[in-house]
Amino acid sequence: MGLTGKRVFVSGSTQGIGFAVARGCLAEGARVVVNGRSRHGVERAVARLLEAVPDGDVEGLAADLADAAQVASLLAALDAGGGVDVLVNNAGVFDVAPFESLDDDAWRRYLEVNLMGGVRLARHLLPAMVARGWGRVVFVGTESAVDVPGDMVAYGASKAAALALANGLAKLTRGTEVTVNTVLGGPTWSDGVASAVEAVAAAQGLDVADLRAGLVRETSLLGRFIEPGEVADLVVYLAGVRSSATNGAALRADGGVLTATT
Structure with a gap:
């Protein structure tokens, strides 16, 4: 992907899709900066990444992206380390709740x-x-930004806003070697989803595998949950040099859950 030596920052990357993106970029030779809200979580993620890619160049920065002051400190640390070639906006919160x-x-x-x-x-x-003449910004989005679930309205609406943000930012890169794109992920078996399903299975005396299979969306062409690495593969591609002609796009890694053709 031409990521060797590129500095990549992945927000919310201590687990799930973000961690898989960090691991994928690290394996491609990138210098990776992982992020999470707690220092312990960040340190644990760095250790796991070095186990996966022993010769990798990885560091961690703890910051809560909901706190403007913490983000300012995070950005100062990134600048001090030489800036960022690739920004992967992955951090997000979600829940199922009545509107x-x-x-x-x-x-x-x-x-x-x-x-x-x-x-x-x-x-x-x-x-x-x-200003430097090259860069990549990738937003890790969701099919829920396009088809907003009735029991996840706040999540879908906020991610729809992020999708619009990415589309607008891409227009600021016209005529440059910088791109801004979004990956629309589908229902993914992330750490958070796995923990929630396991808790429900334990509370109801159900088999985790059976419950997991029963939660697969009827419209899914994949017929199963997506693995974090399957979404990460598309993100890593968009982060690299080979995606130069893709800009302002929303690419789907949703397993066919969305029924629209565009």
Whole structure:
């Protein structure tokens, strides 16, 4: 993918899709910076990555992307390390909840992480990429931004806003070697989803495998949950030099869940 020596920052990368993206970029020779809210989680992710890629160049920075002050400190640390060639906006929060149960504070949390986290990072890092003449910004989105679930309205709406953000940012890169794209992931067997399903199975006395199979969406052409690495593969491609003609796009890694053709 031509990522050797490129510095890649992946937000929310201590587990799940973000971790898989970090591992994929590291295996391609990139210098990777992982991120999570807790220092312990970040250190554990760095250790796991070095186990997977023993000669990898990886470091970690802890910061809560919902906190503007912490993001400012994070960006200062990234600048001190030489800036960033590739920004992967992966951090996000989600939950299943009735629309009427979500108060303003809950909505603010969704918007602060799922939208403003990407805004704050791109606002600082994208102009530097344009000035240097090369860069990649990839938003890890979701099919829920296109087909918003009724029991995940806040999540879908905030991710739809992030999808619009990425589309607008791409227009600021016209005529440059910088691109901004979104990957629309589908239902993925991430650490968080696995933990939730295992908890429900234990509470109801169900077999985890049976419950997992029963949760696969009827419209899925894959017929199973997506593995984090399957979404990460597309992200890594968009982060590399070979994706130069792809800009302002929303590419699907949804397992065929979305029934629309575009």
